[in-house]
Amino acid sequence: MIETVTRKRIEILTDKALQKRVTDAIEKAGIIGWTILPVSSGKGREGVWREESVMGTDKVFVLTIASEENAQALAEALAPMLTNFGFLLSMWDVQVIRGERFT
Amino acid sequence: MIETVTRKRIEILTDKALQKRVTDAIEKAGIIGWTILPVSSGKGREGVWREESVMGTDKVFVLTIASEENAQALAEALAPMLTNFGFLLSMWDVQVIRGERFT
Amino acid sequence: MIETVTRKRIEILTDKALQKRVTDAIEKAGIIGWTILPVSSGKGREGVWREESVMGTDKVFVLTIASEENAQALAEALAPMLTNFGFLLSMWDVQVIRGERFT
Amino acid sequence: MLETAIQTFTSPVVLFFVLGLLAAFVRSDLAIPEPIAKAMSLYLMAAIGLKGGVAVSKSGIDATVISALVAGIVAGFLLPFFAYAILKTFGKLDRINSGAVAAHYGSISVVTFVTATEILTGQAREPGGYMVAVMAAMEAPAILSGLILARGAGGSGNQSTGEMLHEVFTNSSIVLLLGAFVIGMVGGEAGFDEVSPFFEAGFKGVLCIFLLDMGLIAARRMIDARSVTWRLAAIAIFLPIVNGLAGTALGVGIGLDAGSSAALGVLCASASYIAVPAAMRLALPEADPGIYLTMSLSITFPFNVLINIGVISAFAAFLTGITGADGGVR
Amino acid sequence: MLETAIQTFTSPVVLFFVLGLLAAFVRSDLAIPEPIAKAMSLYLMAAIGLKGGVAVSKSGIDATVISALVAGIVAGFLLPFFAYAILKTFGKLDRINSGAVAAHYGSISVVTFVTATEILTGQAREPGGYMVAVMAAMEAPAILSGLILARGAGGSGNQSTGEMLHEVFTNSSIVLLLGAFVIGMVGGEAGFDEVSPFFEAGFKGVLCIFLLDMGLIAARRMIDARSVTWRLAAIAIFLPIVNGLAGTALGVGIGLDAGSSAALGVLCASASYIAVPAAMRLALPEADPGIYLTMSLSITFPFNVLINIGVISAFAAFLTGITGADGGVR
């Protein structure tokens, strides 16, 4: 049977304009990789938004898989932005193969 | 260390045409927010589908983070649709920061 | 209260060109369904990539929900490709309604 | 007939459709990006609407136009009842799916109409500009009769009638087609001249690429098809023939010229695959798109484009020759 | 005035905008796919840049051009201070949001400019080709003054000034507009001829569809609007009137012809909704897009397109008639 290890998966919803700040924070937290998924619309406390790339109101999903430790560091680093910039962050444990790839 | 709380994350695959019914159900269940992700194709018991927006066969992913209680309410509300309309629903526990945002 | 059962959710990041190999592996593992999500860019050990469909460097997210057993079989089947082809695989437990749909 | 067939099969528009079919059958990975396909369908709606509006702004609205409109609306409303009867008996479909499919066959396919207009124009039988208005008017009535058939008089649907009517009349293709029609009427020839390089000069080229895509999608759907029995496939050929001939005769009967009669025939023969499927996903989500889309897009649409338009055109020429509506000049 | 209004409301460009507004208000699902909307905005930038560059390559750069450029840059830099004062006092907005909104009103809207050019040309008052350069020059200065206002002299922002300037000047719309302008100047008429079927013939048609989309987006944003009070709505009407008249007078004052003066007026009156929102998301992420986009896109933009351009054009004609700049020939 194949060996799996447990890592933390973190997903962050952010403005496309601020994507680089998030991925910079990821790299600063010592995490090697990340992946961006498109999103089309949503609703939160501040009402509805729609992907409107002409006006730059589009958002993205940033997904990263990291060790528990680095994940904590990333969450700490992003926490202040969450409050101001309407980010969404959730994380949970996942099993991965070849865990050495996920620092 | 930053404080996290546990919430339920629910993801629902639905027809784009029926998206509003799902998000209405989310809001009726007392959940404040949701986010829509695009999907491109899939296969289930009824065979393959592809995103074909001209014919309206496109689907979307609806993702929402809620309290255990509201999540249960939502699942109950959607269950009858699942059977008829070929929805897909899965949910699991996630940690979030600033849990008060997720009712 | 609605009855839920536990299943394994597996998500695989792969080249669009190799998507069929992954979905073939899913079907061979006895899993009925899968869903494809688009992705736009990412960074890993081999640097940054961006969705460039003209050159065929685009990737996709394949998501499938399966029984523990079939999920293990799938992970085994994909493991060799992971090492060579720069795939990303993570899996975790989710609750689903009408579990009989997810073999 | 042979000449017509040659004309059809050397037209780039038709050839691109055939290319799409072939590419999908040899399992090429050729695909038009989704947003482009959607944009092309919007473009075609806007262009055809504008063109029709400008034509009507020139010709005005007379008795012929009114009678063509009435004929179209009545046909659109009644055709689903005929289709439903065949689908339930010979086709062995349940009520919901029969109603959904019937709605498609009562409504119209904009692209089939446009392709027919190209072919008819090539045969010096250009339909009157008001036929675009007839087309727009025929989009919705069949949706109503299809829903009545599917849900029965009781209407056990999960949507109120008000909601449903709203959906039907605010459907994006109907709004765009009618809106552009009105813009064409208001702006008239002068307004249209400014935008005609975009909406007129580019039209046939866009139609080529759109049909390439429809060929790809139709063939892929055919390959994956599971739910379509041979009975349903036969109906998907039978209905366009019968509806097409009936519609043409109706056109000649109310005094339309050969081109416009053929166009009415094509509208009756064609099955919707843009507006109606979208409405059905909402109003009858229990109906199986695998049935109605495969029938209308993968069988009826190619049959109409490749064969039936030619047949209908010849029939219209024949009828108007007899009745003398064409002035005997042929 | 009435004639102008009729001209405006029978122009397909304006009518498509109205169609978009109406479609969204009746809650139609009509929508232009995202990548298409983005591509159309890039196309419009490239086309307008090219056209302006070619015009300047023909006319050369003289004192009029220089003074128009200087006037535009100064206006762009100063207008936000005026807007900020009103937004903070009458509008009751906080500093950050006031600065962000002010930046939008100091900068310009390419599409408003283009629509105005179409309308002015229809009235035989085509603005000089160099006005495109003025427009490009007016995009950025207001962003700087808006940021100064929002952050105060101290600059407590989370981005260094260097980074910020970089963002502003590498903003995609500025790069494309200026780049195409330079290409137009280098290539000249000869180079442009080769590509004009694409960039010139298609222009108005693309503008129609883009305005259809803007109508849809503006109206949907209006429907969802939460953060815009009646005070802010009033400001979104008041600013374009005042700025428009002031800009027009400035143009006439520095000796521009009626068309170019009106164009300068329109630039001052218009509020950015492409370049500036993108810059604000980065530089002032705490500011609420629900405020600045709703004001500039949902109120000021329709007001300018439907009413204010006509007013400004008439005012320019009136002023140049008085000053004799138009040679008295009206």
Next chain:
Amino acid sequence: MLETAIQTFTSPVVLFFVLGLLAAFVRSDLAIPEPIAKAMSLYLMAAIGLKGGVAVSKSGIDATVISALVAGIVAGFLLPFFAYAILKTFGKLDRINSGAVAAHYGSISVVTFVTATEILTGQAREPGGYMVAVMAAMEAPAILSGLILARGAGGSGNQSTGEMLHEVFTNSSIVLLLGAFVIGMVGGEAGFDEVSPFFEAGFKGVLCIFLLDMGLIAARRMIDARSVTWRLAAIAIFLPIVNGLAGTALGVGIGLDAGSSAALGVLCASASYIAVPAAMRLALPEADPGIYLTMSLSITFPFNVLINIGVISAFAAFLTGITGADGGVR
């Protein structure tokens, strides 16, 4: 040469490419939406295929055409062996990556060919229409030799040869190019006239925007490049020079006119970045796209567009002047 260079650098097509390079180097966020880029590449394939097909329908297929086709196919098949030898020795690449890169250099770049056609036509050396057929014929052979080289005779690949051949010949760009070519031949001039406003008038403009995008992508890839050593960069300049001169000489040798010889030279010089990378992702997923795409798109493509096409054109003129193939009229 100087004149050629000036001509090249005042062509809007080339200037838009340079704009793309510059925008990426100053790290602008300018980007063409993905589906639009893909659609433009499909459009260019369809348009060039149609045009070639129409040209051949007029000229017919004679001995020159046949010999050009044979020369192209043989060159396409053999060039990878030469490239492979250099890549493995001087380039120090492993077998799999050498084979993958070699396949790119043996195959062709449609956009390089199209750009060369524009430039050559501007110099009154328009290549024969049949060169499009030669181009199409040269897409696939190099893929085969590349795979043979990468996998060795044994073929330890994880795909059967049948599957692989299927992939190669149903590749979307090959299907569309050949399909449009056949449509052009069948429809002929008459059929093409109907669609030429779309496929011909718009062509250069689309090419501009496509090259803008290629410039952006090429430069971004260059900035991120990790796996490309200076040795590989040198090869990415060396191969197009040598292959280009050899191909031109071959063209003159088999009796083609100057324009067609230059076009054959450009085909040999160009490296694929559309069809072959897609095929390699499937057939050799272990090969590193960071190597073959950076070499072909970020180095060879700009080198060809900005410099090498001019060199090849001059060389063709020189050779045909000597051999008298150009009738001595220069």
